[in-house]
Amino acid sequence: MDTRLSDEDLAFRDEVRAFFAEAFDEDIAAKVSNTATMKEGMIEWQHRLNAKGWMAPNWPVEHGGTGWSVTQSFIFQSERAMSGAPDVIPFGVVMVAPVIYTYGTQEQKERFLPRILNSEDWWCQGYSEPGAGSDLASLKTKAELDGDHYVINGSKIWTTYAQYADWIFCLVRTDNSGKKQEGITFLLIDMKSPGITVRPIETIDGFHHLNEVFFDNVRVPVENRIGEEGKGWTYAKSLLVHERLSIAEVADSKRALAELREFARREVNGGASLLDDPHFAQRLGDVEIDLMALEYTELRTLADVAEGKHPGPESSLLKLQGTEIQQALQELRMDVAGYYSQALQGDLSDDDYGHDFASIAQKLYFRGRASSIYGGSNEVQKNITSKFVLGL
Amino acid sequence: MNFNLSEEQALIRDSIARFVQDNYAFDKRNAYVAMEHGFSPDNWQQMAELGWLSIPFAEEYGGFGGGPVDAMVIMQEFGKGLVAEPYLPTVLLFGALLQKGAEAEIAGELIPRVIAGELQGAVAYVERQSRYALNDVATRATRDGDGWSISGEKTVVLNGGVAHKLVVAARTAGEQADESGISLFLVDAQAPGLSRSVYRMTDGMETANIRFDGVAAQALIGGEGAGLSLLQEVIDQAILAVSANALGAMEFLNATTVEYCKTREQFGVAIGSFQALQHRMVDTFAACENTRSLLYRAVCAFDAGDEDAQRSLHALKVMVGKAGRHIGGEAIQLHGGMGMTNELPVGYYVKRLMLINTLFGDADYHRARFQALVNTKPQTVASAKSAAA
Numbered sequence: 001m002d003t004r005l006s007d008e009d010l011a012f013r014d015e016v017r018a019f020f021a022e023a024f025d026e027d028i029a030a031k032v033s034n035t036a037t038m039k040e041g042m043i044e045w046q047h048r049l050n051a052k053g054w055m056a057p058n059w060p061v062e063h064g065g066t067g068w069s070v071t072q073s074f075i076f077q078s079e080r081a082m083s084g085a086p087d088v089i090p091f092g093v094v095m096v097a098p099v100i101y102t103y104g105t106q107e108q109k110e111r112f113l114p115r116i117l118n119s120e121d122w123w124c125q126g127y128s129e130p131g132a133g134s135d136l137a138s139l140k141t142k143a144e145l146d147g148d149h150y151v152i153n154g155s156k157i158w159t160t161y162a163q164y165a166d167w168i169f170c171l172v173r174t175d176n177s178g179k180k181q182e183g184i185t186f187l188l189i190d191m192k193s194p195g196i197t198v199r200p201i202e203t204i205d206g207f208h209h210l211n212e213v214f215f216d217n218v219r220v221p222v223e224n225r226i227g228e229e230g231k232g233w234t235y236a237k238s239l240l241v242h243e244r245l246s247i248a249e250v251a252d253s254k255r256a257l258a259e260l261r262e263f264a265r266r267e268v269n270g271g272a273s274l275l276d277d278p279h280f281a282q283r284l285g286d287v288e289i290d291l292m293a294l295e296y297t298e299l300r301t302l303a304d305v306a307e308g309k310h311p312g313p314e315s316s317l318l319k320l321q322g323t324e325i326q327q328a329l330q331e332l333r334m335d336v337a338g339y340y341s342q343a344l345q346g347d348l349s350d351d352d353y354g355h356d357f358a359s360i361a362q363k364l365y366f367r368g369r370a371s372s373i374y375g376g377s378n379e380v381q382k383n384i385t386s387k388f389v390l391g392l
Numbered sequence: 393m394n395f396n397l398s399e400e401q402a403l404i405r406d407s408i409a410r411f412v413q414d415n416y417a418f419d420k421r422n423a424y425v426a427m428e429h430g431f432s433p434d435n436w437q438q439m440a441e442l443g444w445l446s447i448p449f450a451e452e453y454g455g456f457g458g459g460p461v462d463a464m465v466i467m468q469e470f471g472k473g474l475v476a477e478p479y480l481p482t483v484l485l486f487g488a489l490l491q492k493g494a495e496a497e498i499a500g501e502l503i504p505r506v507i508a509g510e511l512q513g514a515v516a517y518v519e520r521q522s523r524y525a526l527n528d529v530a531t532r533a534t535r536d537g538d539g540w541s542i543s544g545e546k547t548v549v550l551n552g553g554v555a556h557k558l559v560v561a562a563r564t565a566g567e568q569a570d571e572s573g574i575s576l577f578l579v580d581a582q583a584p585g586l587s588r589s590v591y592r593m594t595d596g597m598e599t600a601n602i603r604f605d606g607v608a609a610q611a612l613i614g615g616e617g618a619g620l621s622l623l624q625e626v627i628d629q630a631i632l633a634v635s636a637n638a639l640g641a642m643e644f645l646n647a648t649t650v651e652y653c654k655t656r657e658q659f660g661v662a663i664g665s666f667q668a669l670q671h672r673m674v675d676t677f678a679a680c681e682n683t684r685s686l687l688y689r690a691v692c693a694f695d696a697g698d699e700d701a702q703r704s705l706h707a708l709k710v711m712v713g714k715a716g717r718h719i720g721g722e723a724i725q726l727h728g729g730m731g732m733t734n735e736l737p738v739g740y741y742v743k744r745l746m747l748i749n750t751l752f753g754d755a756d757y758h759r760a761r762f763q764a765l766v767n768t769k770p771q772t773v774a775s776a777k778s779a780a781a
Contacts, residue, residue: 001394001395001396001397001401001461001688001691001692001695002393002394002692002695002696003393003688003689003692003693003696004692004696004698069393070393071393074393261766261767265767275767281763281767282759282763284763285710285759285762285763285766286710286759288707288762288766289686289707289710289711289759289762290682292686292689292703292704292707293681293682293683293685293686293689293707293711294682294685295685295689296685296686296688296689297681297682297685299393299395300395300685300688303393303394303395307394314681314684314685317677317678317681320678321678321682379671382670382671382674382675383667383670385674385677386667386670386671386673386674389674389677390650390670390673390674390677391650391654392650392653392654392664392665392670392673
C-alpha cells in the first residue's frame with residue numbers, strides 16, 4: 001500500500017503543469033467559456049492536446065493512448081483541472097471509442113479512431129428516448145434490415161450537443177421477441193443522413209446543450225454496426241466504468257472547491273470573511289472531506305483497472321457521490337454570490353457585479369441538476385449497487 | 393501507486409481473521425468481556441505467542457518493525473470481531489510512547505515484556521475538564537530531589553484498571569492550557585499515593601480514573617516540556633488505528649444488516665426486496681467505502697511523511713464519527729425490534745463505534761481542526777474565472 005510519487009512522477013507533474021500553463025492560454029480559455037465559440041474553441045484545444053499526444057490517455061497504446069500509470073493519469077487530470085482547462089468533450093474519445101476499439105472491426109477502428117483523436121468528428125450519444133429514461137432497455141427506436149442497410153425510425157432525447165454532432169452512436173431495437181435487453185443493437189449513424197432532424201430543447205439553465213433527435217426512415221449501412229446484432233446492450237454496459245469515472249469529475253471538483261474557498265474568503269459578511277462564518281465553514285468543510293474520500297475511491301478504482309482486475313464495488317459509487325459533491329459545490333457557490341447570483345446573466349457584465357464568479361453561479365447550479373439525472377439517474381445507480389454489490 | 397497489502401501483511405490479516413473465526417463467536421466474546429478486566433488473559437497470551445504484540449516495535453526490542461499499514465491491518469480485523477483485548481492501550485499507546493520517548497535502558501527492559509504479553513500498560517492524558525484538548529493539563533509534576541512527584545487526577549484511562557505501568561501527562565511548567573511545559577512520566581501503578589477508580593465503557597473496555605497524590609515518577613519519557621508533541625505524534629498514529637478498528641466494525645454491521653434483510657420476511661417477501669430499504673443500505677455501504685478511502689489516504693500519507701497527512705487525518709476522524717453514527721443507526725433500524733435486543737451483536741458494535749467517535753476527539757472536534765488548517769492555508773488557483781463550457 002503506497003501512494004508516494006517517484007522522482008519520475010514529480011518530473012512528469014512538472015511537465016504536465018508546464019504544458020497546461022503554456023497551451024491553455026487566455027485566448028483559448030476565452031473561447032471555450034463563451035457559448036458562441038465553445039465548439040471551435042474545444043476543437044482547437046483538443047488539437048493542442050492531440051499534438052502533444054495527450055488526447056486519449058486511457059486508450060490502448062496501439063490506438064494512440066499514452067500507456068500512463070495510474071499515478072500519471074491521476075496527476076494529468078489533477079493538473080488539467082487546476083489549470084482551469086476543461087476536460088475533453090467525452091462523447092467520442094471517452095464513450096464511443098472504447099466500444100469501437102474493444103468490439104469494432106479493423107475497418108471501423110481505422111475509419112473512426114484517428115478522426116476522434118483529431119477531433120474531426122464531433123460525436124453525440126443516442127441512448128435515452130422519450131419513453132426510455134431510467135428504464136433504458138425499454139427503448140423502441142426501431143432498426144429494420146433492408147438489404148445491406150438498417151432503416152431507422154424513432155427518436156432519441158436529451159442528446160447533448162447534437163446540434164454540433166457529425167455522428168451519433170445509438171442503441172436501437174432490432175428484435176422484440178426475447179428479453180428486452182437482448183434485442184438491442186449498437187449502431188454508428190452519420191448525422192448528415194437524410195431523415196435526421198434535431199430539435200433544440202430549452203433548459204432551465206439558459207444554456208443550449210440538450211436536443212431531441214428524430215429518425216425518419218434513416219438508412220444506415222450494416223457496416224456501421226458494432227459487433228453482433230442484438231448484443232448492443234452488453235457492449236454499452238461493459239464500458240460504463242469509463243463513463244462513471246468521467247462523470248464523477250473529481251479533479252474538476254477539487255478546483256471548484258479551491259476557487260470557492262477563495263471567493264468566500266473575499267466575501268465580507270458583517271465585517272468578517274464568509275470563511276469565518278462557522279455554519280458556512282462547516283458546509284464547505286464537509287464537502288471537502290467527502291471529496292477527499294471520493295478522490296481515493298477513484299484512485300482505488302483506477303488501481304484495480306490498471307492491474308487488470310475488475311473494478312471493485314466502490315466504482316459504482318463514483319457517479320453517485322461525484323455528482324452529489326458537484327451539486328453541493330454549485331449550491332455553495334450560489335450562496336457565496338448572494339444577491340448577484342440571482343441577476344439574469346447577460347444584462348450586466350462581470351464588472352458591473354463586482355464579482356467575476358457571481359454572474360454564472362445560478363446557471364451552473366441549474367446545469368448541475370442534470371448530473372444526478374444523466375448517465376443513469378442516481379436512484380438507478382442505487383438500484384444497481386443494491387442488486388450487484390449488496391446482492392439484494 | 394497501489395493499495396495492495398504485502399505478502400506479510402496479508403498473512404497477518406488472514407491469521408487474525410482465523411483467530412476471530414475460531415475464538416470470537418458472539419457468546420464467547422461476551423464471556424471474555426465478563427472476565428475480571430474485560431478481556432481474556434489466555435487470548436492475550438496467544439496474541440503474544442503469535443507475535444502480534446511485537447508488530448509495531450523495532451527489531452532491536454524483538455519487534456517486527458511494522459508501520460501504520462500493519463497497525464491498520466491488525467486493528468481492522470480486530471474491529472470485525474469486536475476483539476476485547478487491550479491492544480490499543482498497551483501496544484499502540486503505552487508501547488509506542490516507550491519506543492519513541494523512553495531512554496534506551498527503560499525501553500529495552502519494558503518493551504520486551506509488552507511483546508511477551510507480561511506487561512499491561514496505559515496512558516493517562518485526559519482530565520475531567522479537558523474534553524479533547526491534549527494541552528489542557530492541570531496535573532502537575534514537581535521536582536523532588538533527583539526525581540519528580542506527580543499530583544492531580546486523570547480520567548478515562550483506557551486499560552487503567554489492569555495496567556502495571558502508566559505513562560502520565562503532567563505539567564512541569566506554564567499555565568493549565570499552555571502547549572509548552574507538558575512532560576510525560578513513567579509511573580508504576582502500585583506506587584504509593586496512586587489510587588484508581590475502575591469502571592467499564594459501554595463496549596466492555598475496562599477504564600479508570602486515577603488520582604495522584606505526590607506519586608513518585610519512575611522516569612521522564614521524552615524531554616522535559618516536550619510531552620505534547622510526543623503524545624500528539626503517538627495519538628495521530630492511534631487515530632489511524634482506531635479508525636481501522638471502526639472500519640472493521642462498520643463492515644460487520646453492514647454485512648449482518650444486508651444478510652438480515654435477505655432472510656427476514658414480511659408481507660410474504662424478504663424485506664431486502666423493498667427499495668426504501670435497499671437505498672438505505674446503499675447509503676451505508678457508501679459511508680463505509682468513504683471511511684475506507686480516507687483511511688487508506690491518511691495511512692499512506694503518514695507512511696510517506698506526506699504534507700497532506702494532518703489534513704487527511706482530521707478528515708478521516710470526521711468521517712469515522714459521521715459514518716459510524718449513520719451505519720450504527722441504520723443497522724438498528726433495519727433489524728427492527730431485534731435491533732433493540734442484546735440477543736444480536738448489532739448493539740455491541742454500535743457501542744464500539746460510538747466509543748471510537750469520542751476517542752482522541754470526536755467528529756466536531758476534528759472538523760474544527762480541519763477547517764482551521766484548510767482555511768488558513770491560501771489555495772493556489774490559476775484564475776478566479778471558471779470555464780463555463
